[in-house]
Amino acid sequence: MKSYLVxxxxxxxxxxxxxxxxxFGTVKGSLKQRYFISSLHTPSQTTLLGAxxxxxxxxxxxxxxxxxxxxxDRERADIxxxxxxxxxSRENRFGVIGSIHPLFIIDxxxxxxxxxxxxxxxxxxxxxxxxxxxxxxxxxxxxxxYASDYVVKEGCGDGWLNLxxxxxxxxxxxxxxxxxxxxxxxxxxxxxxxxxxxxxRNDDESFFKKEYKFLxxxxxxxxxxxxxxxxxxxxxxxxxxLGQSRSAFVLKAxxxxxxxxxxxxxxxxxxxxxxxxxxxxxxxxxxxxxxxMIAKTRLFxxxxxxxxxxxxxxxxxxxxxxxxxxxxxxxxxxKPLFATDKGAQVIGMNELVRITKGGx
Numbered sequence: 525m526k527s528y529l530v531x532x533x534x535x536x537x538x539x540x541x542x543x544x545x546x547x548f549g550t551v552k553g554s555l556k557q558r559y560f561i562s563s564l565h566t567p568s569q570t571t572l573l574g575a576x577x578x579x580x581x582x583x584x585x586x587x588x589x590x591x592x593x594x595x596x597d598r599e600r601a602d603i604x605x606x607x608x609x610x611x612x613s614r615e616n617r618f619g620v621i622g623s624i625h626p627l628f629i630i631d632x633x634x635x636x637x638x639x640x641x642x643x644x645x646x647x648x649x650x651x652x653x654x655x656x657x658x659x660x661x662x663x664x665x666x667x668x669x670y671a672s673d674y675v676v677k678e679g680c681g682d683g684w685l686n687l688x689x690x691x692x693x694x695x696x697x698x699x700x701x702x703x704x705x706x707x708x709x710x711x712x713x714x715x716x717x718x719x720x721x722x723x724x725r726n727d728d729e730s731f732f733k734k735e736y737k738f739l740x741x742x743x744x745x746x747x748x749x750x751x752x753x754x755x756x757x758x759x760x761x762x763x764x765x766l767g768q769s770r771s772a773f774v775l776k777a778x779x780x781x782x783x784x785x786x787x788x789x790x791x792x793x794x795x796x797x798x799x800x801x802x803x804x805x806x807x808x809x810x811x812x813x814x815x816x817m818i819a820k821t822r823l824f825x826x827x828x829x830x831x832x833x834x835x836x837x838x839x840x841x842x843x844x845x846x847x848x849x850x851x852x853x854x855x856x857x858x859k860p861l862f863a864t865d866k867g868a869q870v871i872g873m874n875e876l877v878r879i880t881k882g883g884x
Contacts, residue, residue: 525751530572534744539563539736540565540568572627575775576621580604580755583756622749623748626784627805629684633688639852649690653671687788707737794882797881801877807873811860
């Protein structure tokens with residue numbers, strides 16, 4: 525298989541949902557009902573895989589529009605992109621797609637990655653906190669070191685890091701500073717039923733807001749290992765529709781060696797004051813980590829698809845709910861055991877980059 529740089533360019537604002545949804549009609553009278561939800565800034569690794577599978581089928585004239593026509597079309601599609609959706613609980617195979625790697629943002633020749641969470645907030649360039657040994661005789665639950673210059677009020681590192689000049693790109697666009705990767709677009713919806721009588725309708729519960737996101741600078745990107753014969757059709761671009769509102773993106777793939785981890789290691793090691801492990805993508809963690817980690821978590825379910833003669837494609841969320849460590853997490857100590865999870869690494873999760881002080 526060959527390595528390809530895959531880019532996803534949004535053509536309009538998009539909405540990638542998470543576990544935090546609306547509460548309309550489910551908890552009447554509850555103070556916890558939500559009328560406002562916001563999109564995630566970036567697509568998940570499973571979304572990237574789904575977009576690439578669709579694009580491979582489209583580029584090779586293998587999209588299926590009618591599952592009642594027989595099994596020949598389905599068998600060809602299964603050969604190209606695999607017969608089943610991604611699942612943490614099994615070995616996953618996706619046909620001519622060997623694996624995909626962590627999401628980043630590419631702007632010209634610059635790579636931007638999620639900010640390592642050991643970055644001191646408020647600094648314009650990547651500035652990692654300093655880990656120092658505990659005084660003699662003192663041992664913490666996280667080991668024998670502590671963050672000597674961490675400021676609680678400022679919190680963990682946020683935003684994105686430019687690997688070329690080590691500058692920090694803020695997450696949300698600030699029009700006064702004219703900086704920021706993502707811009708928000710508020711859209712209002714109506715939840716009232718058309719047949720409802722005005723006197724029985726509660727207008728306070730009829731409207732909701734969704735905050736869509738738009739990538740202002742660069743393109744989403746990831747590397748993928750694919751069989752060359754079936755990747756050629758992706759060079760000119762394929763339209764894919766992603767997210768809750770099926771927003772339009774253009775997916776392209778060009779032949780290019782995967783140099784993401786090399787760039788990450790060089791950039792972060794140059795500034796490092798301690799050795800650590802960096803997670804460029806989300807991680808599914810199952811074992812307790814013995815060392816010190818700086819991380820944020822979120823809840824996650826992946827989608828599954830199934831098809832038979834009665835349905836074109838039936839899309840469901842898995843019943844099992846997973847807790848992930850967000851991209852940008854850092855680990856001080858031994859390499860975490862979850863980094864050996866080959867099933868998650870097929871979709872670019874649970875991959876770690878070793879960062880050494882001074883690049884030694």
